[in-house]
Amino acid sequence: MSRLQNDTFLRALLRQPTDYTPLWMMRQAGRYLPEYCETRRRAGSFLNLCKSPALACEVTLQPLARYDLDAAILFSDILTVPDAMGLGLYFAEGEGPRFERPLRDEWEIRNLVAPDPHAELQYVMDAVAEIRRALGGSVPLIGFSGSPWTLACYMVEGGSSDDYRRIKTMAYTRPDLLHHVLRVTADSVVAYLNAQIESGVQAVMVFDSWGGVLSEAAYREFSLPYLERVVAGLIRERDGERVPSIVFTKGGGLWLESIAAIGCDAVGLDWTMDIGRARALVGDKVALQGNLDPAILFAPPEVIATEAKRVLDAFGPHPGHVFNLGHGISQFTPPEAVSVLVDTVHQHSRKLRGGR
16 A cells, blocks of 8 residues: 555644644535535435445545545445344435334344454445555545444434434333443444454544433443443554544533543544633543534635634644544535635644744
């Protein structure tokens, strides 16, 4: 594989000095880009897009052709793992992801096994290899997975949920069953992420998208220990290079210090927490990623620039900051707004560090 021409993102995750703050965006390859929508139309369905290494590579590279981003992220979906477990993932028009066979009966839960990432999920590994070749060493490639808790939410609920009634009922009435789901899922996530690392990703991120719906006690029982289990099982070095890990719990600001203590290299922040206060709490234990409110990208250019500078100034000229949104970019975002953001982050962060 080619040596990286731009390793700023990886160095920032390892809290090493950088000339500027690197930037990428959650969901950066997505529906806000007309070229993505065209590729998605050619694919015929979202799942076809995910399961075609050539098309996944195409859409992964699309935002990098438009913007001076410092990392690419594998185009896939967090629900590929439960799909590989046999739950039957499908996407209903206007309803989002659904499972044909959600986990409802005890026998289904007891029979749950971790899939072989080099069998049921080989299409993801093929996409990783193809993307790395296409990138040609320009920027790093990020791999990812959903967290055990977040995947379990979908697996038990059968899809998205407003109240998480089924899985919370399981948590409080049959915690033994939920812990079994979480153990199997955590082992699946470890195997899946390690297979991505072996296939070529240079950093990994765990999305705990629904961790914030839990109470303090429930988070510490059903999410945090399984995040720690995942991080502990990850390959930390590949081809002589460190493979950093990022953990992101949406709504997880209350548990920032606890998340920072599980062994990950970086913690992602949503937009509800001041990043300067977050840095004061964790010091130099971990890097921080975030955390602009994605809705700011609907504002005029001068407002986008002002708010991006506010985040950069709050963190300060210290090592260990990766600029990102506080959640995924909206499909309704004007593409030109992203250009303003990228240019502002790169230019202002260079000034903060004493450059031009």
